[in-house]
Amino acid sequence: MHILVTGGAGYIGSHTSVVLLEAGHEVIIVDNLSNSKIETIDRIKQITKKELIFYQEDVTDEAAVDAIFSNHSFDGVIHFAGFKAVGESVEFPLKYYYNNTVSTMVLAKYCLKYGVKQFVFSSSATVYGENDVPFVETMELLPTTNPYGETKVISERILTDVAKANRDFAVSLLRYFNPVGAHESGLIGEDPRGIPNNLMPYITKVAKGKLEKLRIFGNDYPTPDGTGVRDYIHVMDLAEGHVAALEKLTPGVHVYNLGTGRGISVLELVKTFEEVNGVKVPYEIVGRRPGDIAESYADVSKAKAELGWTAKRGIREMCRDAWRYECGV
């Protein structure tokens, strides 16, 4: 298949492009490099020893998107492009609402115009809000605590309505839990600009001595050790989940949780990271971070039953590969 990968120079998009190329698909990436580097495109080629086409364009730019669609005959689109920093979305809501929802609408519009019928969307477990764990796809979505989360809810609704109105349009809404780790080559991975917001990149930077210590946001949650519990998923498992979703896509809207189904606490992750990599991660316990929930983990039975996909890599591999990437950067 010929697949348009938006945001393919980014963290999850680059790993998914590797898996797509290795599965024999043709990959065309469009990315404006607002949160990624051109080197990643070369690294994808280096890992796979395959060619791909890259456009440095903004997917909210209709003329640019129209031109890309007219140059190719796509079988499907995987839409990763978007902004993802939760705190920044509170400070600059319009920037987030605009980029994340307009990009979705523009891509859906040109899919319809050019007869592209398969659309895979990067959603997030954040859409479950404060539902009880484990999160199941059939749950009613509850308010998220930030504009970023709302952009995912809105994009899901837009794509659902487009599929309702166009009966041969096939949409897969993939709700990612907490993606971590890197390709085992250490050539691509997560390299956030500035001080990381997310736990794993923060841990790797502390272990490397680039940051002094980790601040653990709260140890008074109703969890086994009091720290927040999340469903961390290896980014390569997540990437494989996209290919499974794409290859099984049929008309209509399909929602899948992509996680491991297992909750890990902040302290458990820190201890595992130290043990697997033989490094220290100094930390202090501080107050809770506003907007955080106590626990988030997936019910993964639907993806297993319908896509034949389950996460294969465990928390030790996630820690090993995240560290390998940090050491190579």
Ligand code: NAD
């Ligand atoms: P990322 O920032 O590494 O990748 C996103 C890519 O999109 C970047 O390369 C950026 O340059 C590009 N981009 C942004 N806006 C664009 C635009 N208008 N036009 C073209 N390119 C644009 O982020 P990621 O972690 O790889 O996330 C990919 C997707 O998955 C995002 O939609 C994100 O919201 C979603 N998601 C991420 C996580 C996570 O924890 N990383 C969890 C759930 C969902």
Ligand code: WQD
């Ligand atoms: C994980 C745990 C923190 C940093 C976010 C988004 C979500 C999704 C994934 C995109 C929590 C704790 C963290 C630190 C800490 N992204 N923590 N010290 O908040 O589960 O999810 O990223 O869709 O939408 O909200 O991930 O990695 O920030 O936090 O103690 O310096 O680590 O409190 O319990 P989160 P995270």
